[in-house]
Amino acid sequence: MQPTHAHSPSRGRDSFIDIIRALCVLAVISQHWLMPVLAYDNGQLSTGNALASPGWWIVTWLTQVMPMVFFAGGAANFFSFRSVTSVRDWLRSRIARLLVPVVPLAAVWxxxxxxxxxxxxxxxxxxxxGKIAGQLLWFLAVYVLVVAVTPVMYALYRRYGWRVIGVLAVCALVVDVLRFEVSPAIGFLNALFVWLAAHQFGFHYADGSLNMRSRWASSGLAVVGFGLTAAxxxxxxxxxxxxxxPGAPVSNMSPPTALMVSLTIGQLGLWLTLKPVLTRLAARPGVAAVLRWCGARFMTLYLWHMPALVVTAGIFVVGLGLATPTPGSPMWFAVIPVWVSVAGAxxxxxxxxxxxxETRRGSGESSDTSLGRVVLAAVLSAGGLLGLAAQGFISPGNSLGPVLSVLLVVAGLLIVRARSTVREAGPVREAAMPKSAGARRSRTVPVQVAVRREGARALAAKTAANGLTP
Structure with missing residues (x-):
């Protein structure tokens, strides 16, 4: 399927995808800052969830934005992957950009x-x-694996189109049946089936096949998706x-259920309905500047917004002994601006x-690292990230666990950041060939080396410009 002119790389970045990314990160941050219900007494911190208040569950149908994060990731990966000349170098650059911001977080925590x-x-x-600081790394672990299989999913998309999403949705439903009837642990398979389906929707947006003829069509898609979810x-x-x-016997997110696929459809329809408004908003100079700033720091904002919450809770709850007011009460609404302001600062x-x-770019040099080793790096780093998400950065009775998890992440990063060890060709002795041929060879070798270097730098720049992180 050929890309449409509207999404051609020559037209630059897709502002709709950029603003989805920005608003999704803002939604994640806002939700995590507003959810906690905290109290501190005698050295013990008790926690609750504001969204557990009666009737507040409906808010999560809009603020649970992980489906759109993976959708936007699929679109961005499509834009950059379809024109690459080296799958290995594309994967190296993508995975490295995801893992580098984790290193300072791990060093601190x-x-x-x-x-x-x-x-x-x-x-x-x-x-x-320490547990909260590592908890959200589950997303990065899954996203690293999704990036690692993007070349395979792109090939399946080219051959089978929409049928790929259908197969993934059916697999997610089968996993749910086995999860409820056989073993809850089987449900973790949906961490790939569900999010790969959302990622694949991004492919179809990027190729233009999700362009809706009218707002009625996109609104209808939203009604279908949310209707299936409600049913x-x-x-x-x-x-x-x-x-x-807290205390719920089943979670739609840990691990994800097939319900997230229908929620993806509903949210996608809603976002496409709002697309004309959002793209006009993104075209304003001030908004565009904010999007550019956020675009270069998405991983940093995501990774450090929970430590910012820890700082805020440490000041107000642990330090001053102030408990969270009852969610939804007048006092709660009065305190929220101060709470968010401190967390934001x-x-x-x-x-x-x-x-x-995150903003510092790599050298863009090529590497001797094989494609198989790059995939191994993705698996190692994903395993380390999942370990940190499960136990945090400090684990009583298992002090080496977090360290080993971090070492796995660092090992994966070192593999994908390894530079080429290929030596440049030395000067050609004229005695080895006729003078004219030697002259041509001596001019050609440096030119070829320069072309390879320039091509690698261009690939790295293009990947970064079209890159996506949550």
Missing amino acids: LLLPHVLIAGGVPQQPVLMA AVFFGPYPSSMIGM SLVCLTKIFGRF
Whole structure:
């Protein structure tokens, strides 16, 4: 299927995808900052979830934006992958850009909890903070694997088109049946089936096949998607909330259920309905500047927004002993602006400190690393990230666990960042060939080396310009 002119690389970045990314990250940050219900007493921090309030589950149908994050990732990966000349170098660049921002996060959080406990801070809230700081790395673990299989999914898309999403949806449903009837652990297979389906929708947006003729068509798509979701909740075994709730026997997100596929359809229809408004908004100079700034720091914003929440909770809840007001009460709405302002200021400071790791570009040099080793790097780093998501950066009784998880991530990063060891051709002795041929050879070798270098730099620049991170 050929790309449409509207999405040709020559037309530059897709502002609709850029603004989806920005708004999705904003939604993730806002939800995580507003959800906690905290109280501190006698060295113990108790937690609750504001979205567990009666009737608030409906909010999660819009604020659970991971389906759109993977959708936007699919579109961005499509834009950049379809014109690459080296699958290996594309994967290296993509995976490295995802993993580099994790290194400073790990360096801080492997040490900080021990420093705080040694300084007299009660252990329980510190352990909770260390777990929260690593919890959201589940997304990065899954996304690294999705990126690793993008070449395969692109080939399947080229051959089978929309049928790929259909097969993935059926697989997700089968996994759900086995999850509810046989073993809950089987449900973790849907971490790939569900998010690959959302990612694949991005391919179809990027090739133009999701262009709706009218707002009525996109609105109809939203009604179908949300309608299927509502029916599955009402008649099936699925909970009404699209995020995990404390004490709930089943979660739609951990692991994801097939319900996330229908939610993807509903949210996609809604976003496509709003597309004309959003693209006009993205065209404003001020908004465009914000999108460019955020676009270069998406991973930093995502990784450090929970530590910013930890700082805020440490000041207000642990330090001052203030408990969260009842969610939805007048006092809660009065406190929220102060809470968000402090968390926002903390995140800005953390982004200024650590954002440089993400905005600094690699050399763009080629590598001797084989494609198989790049895939191995993705698997190793994903395993390390999942370990950190499961146990956090400090684990009582298993102090080596977080360290080993970080080492797996670093090992994966070192593999994909390995530079080429191929030596440039030395000067050609004229005695080895006729003078005229020697002259041609001596001119040709440096030119070929320069072309290879320039091609690698261009590939790295193009990948970064079209890159996507959540």
